[in-house]
Amino acid sequence: MAPSHLLLYCRAGFERECAQEITVAAAGMGVEGFVKARPDSGFAVFQAHQAAMGAELGEHLDFSRLVFPRQLVRTGELLAALPEGDRVTPIVAAARALGTAFASLWLEMPDTNDGKALASLAKPLLPHLERALAKAGVAIDDAEAPERLHVFFVGGRACYVGLSATTNGSAWPMGIPRLRMPSGAPSRSTLKLAEAFLAFLPGRTFEPGTTAVDLGAAPGGWSWQLVQRGFMVTAVDNGPMDAALLDSGQVRHRRDDGFHYRPPEPVALMVCDMVESPSRIARLAASWIAQGWCREAIFNLKLPMKKRWEELERCRGLIDEDLGGGGYFLRMKQLYHDREEVTAYLARR
Numbered sequence: 001m002a003p004s005h006l007l008l009y010c011r012a013g014f015e016r017e018c019a020q021e022i023t024v025a026a027a028g029m030g031v032e033g034f035v036k037a038r039p040d041s042g043f044a045v046f047q048a049h050q051a052a053m054g055a056e057l058g059e060h061l062d063f064s065r066l067v068f069p070r071q072l073v074r075t076g077e078l079l080a081a082l083p084e085g086d087r088v089t090p091i092v093a094a095a096r097a098l099g100t101a102f103a104s105l106w107l108e109m110p111d112t113n114d115g116k117a118l119a120s121l122a123k124p125l126l127p128h129l130e131r132a133l134a135k136a137g138v139a140i141d142d143a144e145a146p147e148r149l150h151v152f153f154v155g156g157r158a159c160y161v162g163l164s165a166t167t168n169g170s171a172w173p174m175g176i177p178r179l180r181m182p183s184g185a186p187s188r189s190t191l192k193l194a195e196a197f198l199a200f201l202p203g204r205t206f207e208p209g210t211t212a213v214d215l216g217a218a219p220g221g222w223s224w225q226l227v228q229r230g231f232m233v234t235a236v237d238n239g240p241m242d243a244a245l246l247d248s249g250q251v252r253h254r255r256d257d258g259f260h261y262r263p264p265e266p267v268a269l270m271v272c273d274m275v276e277s278p279s280r281i282a283r284l285a286a287s288w289i290a291q292g293w294c295r296e297a298i299f300n301l302k303l304p305m306k307k308r309w310e311e312l313e314r315c316r317g318l319i320d321e322d323l324g325g326g327g328y329f330l331r332m333k334q335l336y337h338d339r340e341e342v343t344a345y346l347a348r349r
């Protein structure tokens, strides 16, 4: 029996947005259901009213289109009250019901303080689980297998056992890319753009000398990422840029307002990390694409405290309106390195 629930990992505090998003996405595919999402738990579970419809939804939902979920796992009911002395046996039985070959086994927990405490409890289980799965005839390192096996602990004696398609989900355990802060980068924000490249343009390389504009660039964490990728960057900000970055010879600093600056020649990429209302940034990015000032754009939308999902929908609507209702490609993600914000990628088709 195919798993009928959808388990979505998210940033703690964004369960409500996750719930709104999955409900809308499911309804759009003709599936009605409800979501269990405890505030600050770091995950949400969507349950279709009809199990078969839920299973179908899990197979066809496109993870890359979802903003708030960090991972998409198809699962069954919570395994609650696992026997203290033997948590492994019920987990193996649930895994066996899902299949006999998986690309990997990920033992995970919510990205919360409670989750961190659970990690020390759950991680020692791993070797026992691996042995027991092997004994039950379940392979967990089959490179050909299309799915990963997830064991997601939500309590010391409670977990979900589910699967995710290797081609339709996050490629990192817990949906968290572990990026090291580069020592030469001028700000921690640099990790946001590094993660955005991984999320939106995986494996993409650029010809040395490709042009880019960085709006709201100071002190230069995003420009630094562009420099590492060989770009020639125009960094627009009234604030000071990191001196070493300017010494690279690949960054030209323009003290200007990011909303007024226009590139003298079209550039390949525009990136924008200005702290402004999301709708203003969305419209700015749309206008850069519409005017042909850049071919692609990566920009950060700082979310309001309330109605965050609604605000994103509004931004999407504004972009669509400004780009004439089509002919573009838009993805938004709340990246691990994002806080009260999401990152978007926009390009002409």
Ligand SMILES: C[S@@+](CC[C@H](N)C(=O)[O-])C[C@H]1O[C@@H](n2cnc3c(N)ncnc32)[C@H](O)[C@@H]1O
Residues within 6 Å of the ligand: 186, 187, 188, 189, 190, 215, 216, 217, 218, 219, 220, 221, 222, 223, 236, 237, 238, 239, 256, 257, 258, 259, 273, 274, 275, 276
């Ligand atoms: C979050 S910081 C950018 C950090 C940068 N991405 C990095 O990695 O170092 C936001 C920047 O946007 C700039 N900014 C805000 N409004 C701006 C505007 N209208 N025009 C140009 N820069 C602006 C601020 O001066 C600030 O340096």
